[in-house]
Amino acid sequence: MQKKRRVVCCSGQHNFLFPAGQVIMDTSRQEPLKYDFKSIEAKWQQRWLTEKPCKVSADPQRPKYYVLEMFPYPSGRIHIGHARNYSIGDVVARYKRMRGFNVLHPMGWDAFGLPAENAAIKSGVHPAQWTYSNIDYMRGQLKAMGLSYDWDREIATCRPEYYRWEQRVFLQLLEKGLVYRKKTTLNWCEDCATVLAREQVIDGCCWRCDKQVVPKIMHGWFLKITDYAEELLADLDKLNGWPEKVVTMQRNWIGKSQGLACDFQVENSAEKITIFTTRPDTIFGVTFMSLAPEHPLIDSLIAGTEQETAVRGFIEQTLLEKQRMALDQEPEKHGIFTGKYCLNPFNGERVPIYVANFVLMEYGTGAVMAVPAHDQRDFEFARKYGLPVRPVVQPEERLAAESMEEAWEGDGALDDSGSFNGLRSAEAKQAVIAHAEKMGFGRRHITWRLRDWGISRQRYWGAPIPVIHCESCGAVPVPEEQLPVVLPGTTTPYGSHAPLHHQEAFYTTTCPKCGQPAKRETDTMDTFMESSWYFARYTSARKDDGILDQDAAKYWLPVDQYIGGVEHAILHLLYSRFFTKALRDLGYLDIDEPFTNLLTQGMVIKDGAKMSKSKGNVVDPDDLIQQYGADTVRLFALFAAPPERDLEWNPQGVEGCFRFLNRVFRLIHLNLDCFSADNAGAVDLSGLSLVDRQLHRKTHQTIRRVTDSIEKDFHFNTAISAVMELVNQISAAAGEEAAQPVGRPVLQEAFETVLHLLVPMVPHFCEEMWQLTGHRQTLQERGWPDFDIAAAAEDELTIVVQINGKLRARLTVPAGTGEEEQKALALADERVSGFIAAGKALKKIVVVKDKLVNIVVQ
RNA sequence: GCCCGGAUGGCGGAACAGGUAGACGCAAGGGACUUAAAAUCCCUCGGCUCUUCGCAGCUGUACGAGUUCGAUUCUCGUUCCGGGCACCA
Numbered sequence: 001m002q003k004k005r006r007v008v009c010c011s012g013q014h015n016f017l018f019p020a021g022q023v024i025m026d027t028s029r030q031e032p033l034k035y036d037f038k039s040i041e042a043k044w045q046q047r048w049l050t051e052k053p054c055k056v057s058a059d060p061q062r063p064k065y066y067v068l069e070m071f072p073y074p075s076g077r078i079h080i081g082h083a084r085n086y087s088i089g090d091v092v093a094r095y096k097r098m099r100g101f102n103v104l105h106p107m108g109w110d111a112f113g114l115p116a117e118n119a120a121i122k123s124g125v126h127p128a129q130w131t132y133s134n135i136d137y138m139r140g141q142l143k144a145m146g147l148s149y150d151w152d153r154e155i156a157t158c159r160p161e162y163y164r165w166e167q168r169v170f171l172q173l174l175e176k177g178l179v180y181r182k183k184t185t186l187n188w189c190e191d192c193a194t195v196l197a198r199e200q201v202i203d204g205c206c207w208r209c210d211k212q213v214v215p216k217i218m219h220g221w222f223l224k225i226t227d228y229a230e231e232l233l234a235d236l237d238k239l240n241g242w243p244e245k246v247v248t249m250q251r252n253w254i255g256k257s258q259g260l261a262c263d264f265q266v267e268n269s270a271e272k273i274t275i276f277t278t279r280p281d282t283i284f285g286v287t288f289m290s291l292a293p294e295h296p297l298i299d300s301l302i303a304g305t306e307q308e309t310a311v312r313g314f315i316e317q318t319l320l321e322k323q324r325m326a327l328d329q330e331p332e333k334h335g336i337f338t339g340k341y342c343l344n345p346f347n348g349e350r351v352p353i354y355v356a357n358f359v360l361m362e363y364g365t366g367a368v369m370a371v372p373a374h375d376q377r378d379f380e381f382a383r384k385y386g387l388p389v390r391p392v393v394q395p396e397e398r399l400a401a402e403s404m405e406e407a408w409e410g411d412g413a414l415d416d417s418g419s420f421n422g423l424r425s426a427e428a429k430q431a432v433i434a435h436a437e438k439m440g441f442g443r444r445h446i447t448w449r450l451r452d453w454g455i456s457r458q459r460y461w462g463a464p465i466p467v468i469h470c471e472s473c474g475a476v477p478v479p480e481e482q483l484p485v486v487l488p489g490t491t492t493p494y495g496s497h498a499p500l501h502h503q504e505a506f507y508t509t510t511c512p513k514c515g516q517p518a519k520r521e522t523d524t525m526d527t528f529m530e531s532s533w534y535f536a537r538y539t540s541a542r543k544d545d546g547i548l549d550q551d552a553a554k555y556w557l558p559v560d561q562y563i564g565g566v567e568h569a570i571l572h573l574l575y576s577r578f579f580t581k582a583l584r585d586l587g588y589l590d591i592d593e594p595f596t597n598l599l600t601q602g603m604v605i606k607d608g609a610k611m612s613k614s615k616g617n618v619v620d621p622d623d624l625i626q627q628y629g630a631d632t633v634r635l636f637a638l639f640a641a642p643p644e645r646d647l648e649w650n651p652q653g654v655e656g657c658f659r660f661l662n663r664v665f666r667l668i669h670l671n672l673d674c675f676s677a678d679n680a681g682a683v684d685l686s687g688l689s690l691v692d693r694q695l696h697r698k699t700h701q702t703i704r705r706v707t708d709s710i711e712k713d714f715h716f717n718t719a720i721s722a723v724m725e726l727v728n729q730i731s732a733a734a735g736e737e738a739a740q741p742v743g744r745p746v747l748q749e750a751f752e753t754v755l756h757l758l759v760p761m762v763p764h765f766c767e768e769m770w771q772l773t774g775h776r777q778t779l780q781e782r783g784w785p786d787f788d789i790a791a792a793a794e795d796e797l798t799i800v801v802q803i804n805g806k807l808r809a810r811l812t813v814p815a816g817t818g819e820e821e822q823k824a825l826a827l828a829d830e831r832v833s834g835f836i837a838a839g840k841a842l843k844k845i846v847v848v849k850d851k852l853v854n855i856v857v858q
Numbered sequence: 859g860c861c862c863g864g865a866u867g868g869c870g871g872a873a874c875a876g877g878u879a880g881a882c883g884c885a886a887g888g889g890a891c892u893u894a895a896a897a898u899c900c901c902u903c904g905g906c907u908c909u910u911c912g913c914a915g916c917u918g919u920a921c922g923a924g925u926u927c928g929a930u931u932c933u934c935g936u937u938c939c940g941g942g943c944a945c946c947a
Contacts, residue, residue, distance in 0.1 A: 249862085365947095
């Protein structure tokens with residue numbers, strides 16, 4: 001309503017000089033010179049390079065804050081997702097520094113991995129050379145973004161100085177029995193020519209290259225993550241600072257099932273089949289037994305029987321089918337009768353033993369008691385092979401075997417179950433387990449979905465597994481004093497199957513135990529090993545006589561805020577949690593969990609789709625920095641969406657952020673004469689005009705809003721819009737109050753507040769403006785501003801008047817108006833009385849102080 | 859199939875704790891300045907209605923119910939979208 005005319009401020013008439021002597025006003029055109037982001041950013045980056053304001057060391061006298069973004073794989077260039085991730089982390093780091101914390105904010109490189117080898121095959125460059133030159137380039141890109149890292153702690157996981165400690169941890173875990181080697185069915189990716197851990201198979205395909213994964217039987221090294229299953233699960237409850245979604249995903253992945261392990265005696269044999277079930281309450285409904293095709297007992301069951309040929313044929317066919325089928329496809333259920341029976345220990349009944357294609361050897365015991373009435377898979381199987389269906393858990397609506405069309409998997413009352421009849425499912429489960437334990441044929445049992453972590457990779461560019469294979473001594477650990485086992489430089493083609501396998505000079509060695517000729521292990525470690533403990537190594541990145549400096553680790557860990565993509569919800573985050581516990585048990589750490597708070601930032605998308613080369617919608621941060629500067633890129637990445645949500649990249653939005661910085665730049669230059677040392681500090685409120693009082697209030701409200709936004713949930717988007725509102729009000733007030741000298745301290749306070757609040761997001765710009773306006777100390781050093789509650793308080797409030805819940809009028813009342821008065825004012829309002837027609841009875845009046853009056857009429 | 863999220867203008871997104879829906883930005887339209895353009899500044903901007911163009915009325919936060927004086931917010935159901943798991947016994 002009130003139109004504010006923009007008046008060119010008095011300073012526009014003057015000829016201003018930069019401290020450096022540069023003319024910034026062209027008096028004839030009255031146009032401020034351009035916001036020269038290039039020289040501003042170069043200047044501050046140079047300064048940060050030499051002064052290292054982010055270099056930190058452990059200081060028990062000061063509160064610490066460890067903020068970490070997931071380190072990148074040095075693929076060649078920083079992409080926009082990185083830019084967003086690191087912008088978010090940098091705001092947190094800078095904000096916490098301003099709040100007085102001793103902030104650890106390191107950066108490094110997850111530098112082992114397949115792309116380096118692929119590049120080597122393609123162009124003949126050594127993976128190391130490819131990796132190191134990528135690192136050099138990308139480090140430059142990160143520095144050009146003005147990110148406040150302590151670069152003296154930089155690590156690259158492919159350096160022997162890093163992986164030697166990993167090899168040492170590996171050996172210590174081996175000694176502790178947490179590492180073992182076995183031959184088993186592994187997930188093989190043809191394209192990557194290596195095996196993958198189960199977590200690394202996504203929808204039956206390789207997590208990296210998307211190629212379908214096939215089963216392959218081979219030797220591999222495993223980490224006993226399952227030893228920590230219980231703790232990994234229990235401690236999820238401590239992770240209050242993690243998104244619920246990630247916690248749930250991990251909980252499901254670990255997959256704890258409690259139930260009964262029970263032995264079924266094979267008829268006329270000494271053999272027993274042990275099953276696992278989570279539904280002991282249905283055990284009287286067993287009508288057959290299903291074994292996995294790989295079950296070791298099958299051989300002895302069928303040997304010499306007339307079923308033998310048929311069963312062997314079936315098993316062979318099933319295993320073949322498994323090889324051919326994609327992992328995510330579900331073949332039709334089928335099976336074959338072995339000709340043998342076992343006995344249900346609860347009722348002595350004869351139960352035919354089948355081999356079934358849907359039973360997994362890897363889970364439970366590889367044998368399943370089949371209860372068709374209460375398990376859908378068993379139901380389908382029973383109907384197909386004409387096996388009996390016997391309901392033993394009855395829901396409200398009684399089940400009849402003949403008419404059932406699907407299994408009843410819910411709870412109910414036990415029926416046809418001997419002495420357990422009438423019990424509810426929950427109590428029946430306990431009673432059945434107790435009975436089995438008493439009789440000695442069963443026991444309470446827990447199974448986990450989680451499997452041990454297979455870490456062998458048949459690749460070159462990874463940390464060598466420090467083991468020597470000796471004909472007579474077996475797998476012998478490399479003695480600690482011989483570490484690191486250094487990855488050999490090599491001239492043979494990389495990327496062929498198991499490259500180290502062809503490096504005679506590498507693998508030829510002698511057994512440390514017996515001195516006989518022996519062979520080194522030629523597999524390398526999964527690269528997720530390196531990222532499972534790098535956050536700890538940052539605390540003592542340069543330590544060359546041990547894994548971790550105890551004091552530093554104790555001071556800095558755990559990471560207070562971890563930031564990265566949700567795609568690592570299971571893989572990296574689960575491995576890191578496991579490693580933390582394992583390192584603790586080796587005596588290196590005294591924490592249980594590595595990351596107190598986790599922020600999973602959303603993807604950056606363009607035109608509604610994930611950016612990808614094939615779609616041609618990739619935005620290169622380099623180009624943007626060239627065109628707009630790092631501050632604009634950072635500002636947009638923070639402004640366009642809250643961090644946890646996907647961010648739609650909008651070039652016009654970037655333009656808008658650039659415009660905003662230009663606007664602030666211009667406004668400050670036009671009002672340089674309001675800055676003076678005398679005006680610093682508290683503003684004298686007496687004699688202020690209305691506009692200035694309002695600006696003063698807005699300034700303090702903005703400090704409050706921005707602080708709240710950051711503290712509560714890192715919603716920088718709303719923090720930035722709050723500052724934009726303040727700038728809009730400054731812009732209006734600056735014009736209007738140009739002639740009033742008292743306007744100047746208020747204006748100075750407002751401008752200085754803008755710079756204080758924005759400096760974590762746009763550091764170069766704000767520090768430059770701050771210096772320009774005559775300050776010596778940097779904003780970072782000045783710290784975060786406090787707000788004055790009294791100054792932020794409104795003296796007038798808008799009260800909404802509703803009639804039957806519909807907005808009918810707004811009243812402006814002074815702050816502190818009582819409820820009764822509020823009600824009276826509302827009723828007295830002529831618009832309100834107009835709505836309350838004659839004859840309508842007032843039913844009720846709801847008054848909410850300082851907010852509204854709702855008048856309910858008949 | 860199971861388990862989690864989510865759905866608000868042309869767009870990205872705001873809205874403390876049930877109390878003025880659409881902050882801030884983008885786009886669009888109109889205007890000022892300019893010889894002109896760019897830049898900048900100002901105004902309008904969910905939809906519909908009007909013989910009163912108004913501090914107007916109605917309607918509106920995916921859809922349908924419910925609780926409430928009052929629902930974007932809470933409850934139930936439905937649809938769609940996204941993510942995770944997927945023979946886990």
